Amino acid sequence: MTTLAFLVALFLLANLVVALIAAARGPTSADRMLMALLFGTTGTGILVLLSATGMGTALVDVALVLALLAAISGIAFAKRAWQAEENGHD
Amino acid sequence: MKRSLLLRGAAFALLWWVLSEGRGDGWLLGSAAVIAASWASLKLAPPAPPHLRLTALPGFLRFFLWQSLAGGVQVAALACRGRAALRPGFVELSLALPPGAPRLFFAGILGLMPGTLGVALDDARLRLHVLDTRLPALAEARALEAAIGRLFGVAP
Amino acid sequence: MIEWLSMGLLLVGAGFFFAGTLGLLRFPDVYSRLHALAKADNLGLGCVLAGLALTADSLAAALKLLLIWPLALAASAAVSFAIARRAQALGIAPWRREERQE
Known part of the structure; x- marks a missing residue:
C-alpha cells in the first residue's frame, strides 16, 4: 500500500511536469492559465499520496490548505474577471 | 436567524471535529473557533433566499x-x-x-x-x-x- | 479486501490523471483542454482521495481527506469558467475540424 501510494505519487509528479511544460508552451495566454488548474488538482493529489507513504499526516493539512487557497483564489479570480468585463475595463 | 445560527454552528463544530481528526483535547480552542466562525459567517453572509435545501x-x-x-x-x-x-x-x-x-x-x-x-x-x-x-x-x-x-x- | 479496493481506486485515479494529461497534449484548443483537465483530473483526485480515505486511521481522518475534494472541485469549476470566459473575450475561436466528405 505504501509502495503503491509512493509510485502513484511519482506518476502524478511526472504527469504534472509534462502538463506544465505543455501548458507553458501555449500557444495562447489562456493556455498558460491552465497551469493554475494543474497545481490545484495534481498538486493536492501528490501531497495526500505522500502523506500516506509515512511522510507525516501533516501533509494532509498542507493539501487541505492548498485546495482551500486554490478555491478562494479561483473564485476571486472568476469574480474579478466578471466585474472587469461588466464595467467595460476588460 | 436562530435556525441558521444553530445550523451553521453545528456545521462548524463538525468541521472542527474533522480537522482535529477526532481528538478530544482541543475542544476549548475549538469551541472558541466555532463561536467566532458562526459569528463571522452571519456577519459576512447573512441568511438570504434562496436557501439551500x-x-x-x-x-x-x-x-x-x-x-x-x-x-x-x-x-x-x-x-x-x-x-x-x-x-x-x-x-x-x-x-x-x-x-x-x-x-x-x-x-x-x-x-x-x-x-x-x-x-x-x-x-x-x-x-x-x-x-x-x-x-x-x-x-x-x-x-x-x-x-x-x-x-x-x-x-x- | 478493503486494502485491495483502496489500491484499485489509487490505480484508477492515476489512470484519470494520465487521461487528463493526454487530453491536454492532444486536444487542439484551450476550450477542449479545459474539458480534459476539469473533468479527468478532478475525477482522478476523487478516486485517489477515496482510496486513501478507505485505509485512514479514523472516521474523522477519512472525512478530512474527503473534505479536500469539494474544495478542489470549487477551484476547478471557478478557474475553468474564468479561463473559458477570458479566452472568449480575447477572441480565441474554438477549433473546428476541416470538413471532408463524411
Missing part, C-alpha cells in the same frame, strides 16, 4: 457524482482517441434559473459535467462549449439545471 442534498450529490464519473470516463475516452474524435462548437442556452447563486453555481459546475463547459453568461443566456455537437449536451445541461433548481428550492 438540506433534504435535497443527498439526491443532488448522487446526481453529481454519477454525472462527474460519466464526464471523466467520456473525456478520458476522447483523449485516447485524439482530436479526430472531437466535433467541438459553441451552443447557446437560455437559462430558467433565477439570477444570483443558483445561476453562477450552474455555470461553474457545468464544466465538471459530461461534454459541457460554461463560457459566457450574460443576462439569461449562457454560452456553452461542447466537445461533440452530436451528443445531447443541451438535454444534460437541462437535467443539471433542474437538479440545481431542486437543491435551491426554486422552480427552474
Whole structure:
C-alpha cells in the first residue's frame, strides 16, 4: 500500500511536469492559465499520496490548505474577471 | 436567524471535529473557533433566499457524482482517441434559473459535467462549449439545471 | 479486501490523471483542454482521495481527506469558467475540424 501510494505519487509528479511544460508552451495566454488548474488538482493529489507513504499526516493539512487557497483564489479570480468585463475595463 | 445560527454552528463544530481528526483535547480552542466562525459567517453572509435545501442534498450529490464519473470516463475516452474524435462548437442556452447563486453555481459546475463547459453568461443566456455537437449536451445541461433548481428550492 | 479496493481506486485515479494529461497534449484548443483537465483530473483526485480515505486511521481522518475534494472541485469549476470566459473575450475561436466528405 505504501509502495503503491509512493509510485502513484511519482506518476502524478511526472504527469504534472509534462502538463506544465505543455501548458507553458501555449500557444495562447489562456493556455498558460491552465497551469493554475494543474497545481490545484495534481498538486493536492501528490501531497495526500505522500502523506500516506509515512511522510507525516501533516501533509494532509498542507493539501487541505492548498485546495482551500486554490478555491478562494479561483473564485476571486472568476469574480474579478466578471466585474472587469461588466464595467467595460476588460 | 436562530435556525441558521444553530445550523451553521453545528456545521462548524463538525468541521472542527474533522480537522482535529477526532481528538478530544482541543475542544476549548475549538469551541472558541466555532463561536467566532458562526459569528463571522452571519456577519459576512447573512441568511438570504434562496436557501439551500438540506433534504435535497443527498439526491443532488448522487446526481453529481454519477454525472462527474460519466464526464471523466467520456473525456478520458476522447483523449485516447485524439482530436479526430472531437466535433467541438459553441451552443447557446437560455437559462430558467433565477439570477444570483443558483445561476453562477450552474455555470461553474457545468464544466465538471459530461461534454459541457460554461463560457459566457450574460443576462439569461449562457454560452456553452461542447466537445461533440452530436451528443445531447443541451438535454444534460437541462437535467443539471433542474437538479440545481431542486437543491435551491426554486422552480427552474 | 478493503486494502485491495483502496489500491484499485489509487490505480484508477492515476489512470484519470494520465487521461487528463493526454487530453491536454492532444486536444487542439484551450476550450477542449479545459474539458480534459476539469473533468479527468478532478475525477482522478476523487478516486485517489477515496482510496486513501478507505485505509485512514479514523472516521474523522477519512472525512478530512474527503473534505479536500469539494474544495478542489470549487477551484476547478471557478478557474475553468474564468479561463473559458477570458479566452472568449480575447477572441480565441474554438477549433473546428476541416470538413471532408463524411
